[in-house]
Amino acid sequence: MKETTHMNLRKSGRNKLLGLISLFVFCSAFASGTAPKSDGDSEGHGAITSESEISEYILHHIKDAHDFHLFSYDDSEGHRRHVGFPLPVIVHTSKGIKTFMSSKFHHDDSGHHVVEKDGVALVKYHEKIYELDQGAHRVEFDEAHHPTNAHAVLDLSVTKSVFGMLLVFTLLIFWFRRHALQYRKNSIPKGFSRILEPLVIYVRDEIAKPNIGEKQYRKFIGFLMTVFFFIWTSNLLGLMPFGFNITGQIAVTFSLALFTYSITHFSAKKDYWKHIFWMPGVPIPMKIILAPIELLGTLTKPFALMVRLFANISAGHIVVMSIIAIGITLRNTMGVIGASALSFALSLFITTIELLVAFLQAYIFTMLSALFIGMAVEEHEHH
Amino acid sequence: MDQLLNDFSPGLFIIQSVLMLVVIFLMIKFAWKPIISALDEREEGIKNALESAEKAKLEMESISSSNEKLFNQAREERDTLLKEAREIKAKIIAEAEANAEAEAAKIIASAKEAIEAEKKEALAELKSEVAQLSISVAEKLLKEELSDAKKDASFVNGLLGEVNLK
């Protein structure tokens, strides 16, 4: 009797998990697959059907956005309606900092809609904001589609990625502050902190301690933990239907890699520099050859760190969205049901892999950061 | 590379870096430090508990082994005591036997001495008695047969020679 209830419980748990996963994939398929392109390019606002439109849509999704777009539909009068909410634009122009809501651009991303704000004319082109030169009323493009009579401004807007970033940071502070406060009452955590605690111990025991060393890991654990949980949560958020792509922004990964680079080189010991500029134990001509190579190596390591995270997450998003798009592109050959079923099955598979990648990339970034820091602070015995 | 640079948004980079820096410090102060110290404390507590348990176990072992030792010692002592007692008993018996023998020998010797003395005394008395008797006999003989003096004297002498006991 007991056995069967136990089995039933396990079965229902597994069913729940399966249901959750399929719901999740379905949601993301729905949200991304049916959402039409939001960059109102000149040729009308229609649903996405052609392959070129799909690839444009995907590439647009990979980029940052100035408004939060959920989905679009055609209303009864045949107008295209966009559902979402605008985000604040904060730009540093030639006349100081200007702030307004992104709804002023009216979903225009082609640079045609000019926003006049206190004597500054601003246009948005491919999610970049340009300030028109004095006297210009229309943006002109050269052959390479670069604006000729406008220049890019420093864009400190709360974009979609910044919004997501704020969300992730708020979540992290909320979770871990609560987790930390729990220890005041009892030494064994309860609820959600039960999930967090093994992760914290994992980062400490599997990443920080073995790579940096028992003695010095405490100095760097704060950075490693924050980076690990930031990347992981951001990656997972990117898999959710809202279409965040925080860690797929090269600026974000560059910033993270720069943190690792700075921490590595500011805490580096004498031995580390000696191994770069005057490698011990090799003949002098070799030392002279090795120095620039090693110096270059210090730059390529964080560069690889930056590109790896960016490329993995971007590639993951592109693959998931392309597979979801099968439901549209193969509609003619396989029929609606066949194409949808195929895209559903494949995206279920790829999304599961992406769940793994989300963790793996966070792990690898933190692991390699810890490794580089460990190499820099290590005290070599003289050989 | 061109596309990478083109996609790079300096504003996003600045925002991310500033936010990250702030969050790292906030998290270190309000989350990681208390969490790590709580974990360390807990692990230290567990380690201490394990160590004291190990110590208690060792102590228990040593106590039981010392108990065993005491028990063995007591048994040995008992054995030696018993052995000694047995030896003493045997010695006492032997001594008593020896003493008794010596005493008996002494008593026998003195008894023999007394018998000897008695015998001598008795002999001496007998001799004097015999002498008395002989004298009285001689007197009688002398009174009756004084005529045959020579014969009588030799007779007395012959009697005396016969009576001469040891």
Added chain:
Amino acid sequence: MTIPNLVGAGLIVIGAGIGLGQIGGKAMEGIARNPEATSKIQTNMIIIAALLEGLAFAAIFLGK
């Protein structure tokens, strides 16, 4: 993307694939031979694979 770029990217992917195959295969061999060292081998495997992957990505993106 021009055709030489695509060919270059293809070559990079071939090289990276061979490398990843080597890493994964040798790691599996190592684990099979010495199952107690699984976690150590896995960690190092992931690190080396990540380094290789970073190299491949860097090459692809620099060429793009």
